[in-house]
Every structure is written in structure tokens, then in C-alpha cells.
Amino acid sequence: MIEGGLNVEVVQRIAASPATVFSYLVEPAKFSAWMGVGAELDPRPGGRVRIDVDGEHFALGEFREVDPPHRVVMSWGWEKNDAVPPGSTIVEITLTPDGAGTILRLRHLGLPGEEEKRSHEGGWRQYIGKLAAVLNSH
Amino acid sequence: MRRDPLAALSSPRRREIIRLVWTNERSAGEIARAFDVSWPAISQNLRVLKESGLVHERRQGTSRLYRADRRALRPLEAYLRGMWERDIDRLRLLAEAEEGNRSKR
Numbered sequence: 001m002i003e004g005g006l007n008v009e010v011v012q013r014i015a016a017s018p019a020t021v022f023s024y025l026v027e028p029a030k031f032s033a034w035m036g037v038g039a040e041l042d043p044r045p046g047g048r049v050r051i052d053v054d055g056e057h058f059a060l061g062e063f064r065e066v067d068p069p070h071r072v073v074m075s076w077g078w079e080k081n082d083a084v085p086p087g088s089t090i091v092e093i094t095l096t097p098d099g100a101g102t103i104l105r106l107r108h109l110g111l112p113g114e115e116e117k118r119s120h121e122g123g124w125r126q127y128i129g130k131l132a133a134v135l136n137s138h
Numbered sequence: 139m140r141r142d143p144l145a146a147l148s149s150p151r152r153r154e155i156i157r158l159v160w161t162n163e164r165s166a167g168e169i170a171r172a173f174d175v176s177w178p179a180i181s182q183n184l185r186v187l188k189e190s191g192l193v194h195e196r197r198q199g200t201s202r203l204y205r206a207d208r209r210a211l212r213p214l215e216a217y218l219r220g221m222w223e224r225d226i227d228r229l230r231l232l233a234e235a236e237e238g239n240r241s242k243r
Contacts, residue, residue, distance in 0.1 A: 008215050012224045016233035024229050034229035084214075102233075106226060108218050 006089055007109040018095040018102045021066050022069035025093060060086035070095055076108070143210040145189035151175075152183050156192060156206050163196070163205040 014021055024030045026043035031051070036059070038052035043066045049058040061075035072093045077086035089110035096103045146152055157229060158164060158172055169225035170180045174228070191210035196203045 006211055006215060006218070008218045008222065008225055010219060012223075012226045012230055013235050014230045016230075018239040019227070020237055021233045024233055033232055035225045048202070103228075104226060105223055108222065 006108060006110050008106075010106045012104045012106075013101055013102055015101045017100070018030065018069040018097055019094055019101045020106060022072075025072045026068070037138060043072070053078075061091075062087070064090070069133075076110075141186060141190040142213075143190040143192050144214060146179060146186050146192055149183065149186075151179075152187055155180070155183055155187060160206045164204050166202045166204065169204060190229075198229045 017075060022089075024034060026041060028041050029040040031041060031080045035056055036051045036053045040050040041063075042048045043063055044116055045062045045065060049059070049061045053059055058079040059078050060077060063072065065071055065073040071110060074091050075087040075089070076086050076091045077088040079086060080115050092107045092109070094105045096105070106112060154173070155169060155197055158169055166181070166184065169184070171178075184193065184195075187204075189196050191207060194207045194210050196205075196211050
């Protein structure tokens, strides 16, 4: 766990299989049925995440880990939001089978502990540069 | 006076200062030396950070020492937790409906 910084955790049992739940995390049409009004998702490490929250605000980041049907990790932030800029935080979603259902555990971490962990300012700048390159290449 | 920590975080310079004092306590002088701007500019930002609760100030002899106080992030955490709880609950209903429909077929 990251020392200091943002630390939000939500745990929810879902009466559906991990495979079904996972499809809602990586398929754009299914994703935007539970969050926002539209989603661009490229579910592979380094792949882009852009969520149209309400037609005006966009959440932006990239996939870090995609391990069906167990785990998704993505960077997360809001376009034109200086408090939580794109890529400034990490969202980690882990699915664990529980009988016929699934335990979904979501953790939202970072800002600025996450950056600190990435070993100092240079690392952070490099990361933002990399993120910008990924975004521009799409 | 209590300032909104999220508004205080909206300045890139203030975020840089917070990063600097996130894990280590640093003196006003050390913080000022990390930036290529005048002391008054840094001092003004430190004051805003202090008033928003994001940074804690301690006096030691003649110097002032600063470190981040993560408790000020709680309003942001509460906002994000509310957002995720609401959205994850929607995800739950959709996934359960999908499997419910499938098992009825």
C-alpha cells in the first residue's frame, strides 16, 4: 500500500461470475452503461482509457495491467482538472470468485504519494511525458 | 480561516511543494531553494497550503519546518468513494441482470 496520499477502497459482492463482471471493465459499451456516457478503452498495458463522464468532463488515463478475469489497473485523472490531472492517480480493480458470485475490490490511490513512490520528480515528469506520447499517438 | 484543500491543490507550484514535503519535513529555506522564484512567492504558497490544512508548520528555533498532512485529502476521498460506490452498484445491477437473463434462457 502507498504510504500517505489518496486511499479509497470500495468492496462489493456481485451475484455474477468474474468473467461477466470483467466484461464491464474492458468493453466500452458495457463500461459506459455503469459509468459516464461514453468510453474509449484499449484494454492492454499502455492502452488508452478515456471516459466521457457527462459530455463535458473526461476521465483520462492508461491501462497498466489487464489480467482477465482477475484484475485491471489503470491510471486515472480528469482532463482540465488541476487537482486530479490525467494519470495522477491509480485505480486498481480486483475480482475474486465467491461461490457463484464475485467480490469486487476497487482501490483508488495516489496524489501525490503515488508520484513520490515513482521515485522523485524526474520519474514523475517522465511518466507524464510517456502518458502524453501515448495519448498523442491515438 | 480554512481554505478548500482541493482549490489549494489546483496550483501546479503548490502541488510541487506538497510533493517536496510529502515524506520529509523540510525547512522554509530548503523549499525555497528547490524553486527558481522569489521567497515571497513561495511563502505565499506555503501560507495557502497551511490554511487549507494540506501542510503542517512547526517552529524550531528560528526556522520554520513544513510537512504534508494527508488528512486534508479526506474531502477528496469522500467524494471519490461516493462516486465509486454509486457506479459500482450500477455495475452490480447490470452484471447480475445479464447473468439472470442468461440463466432464464
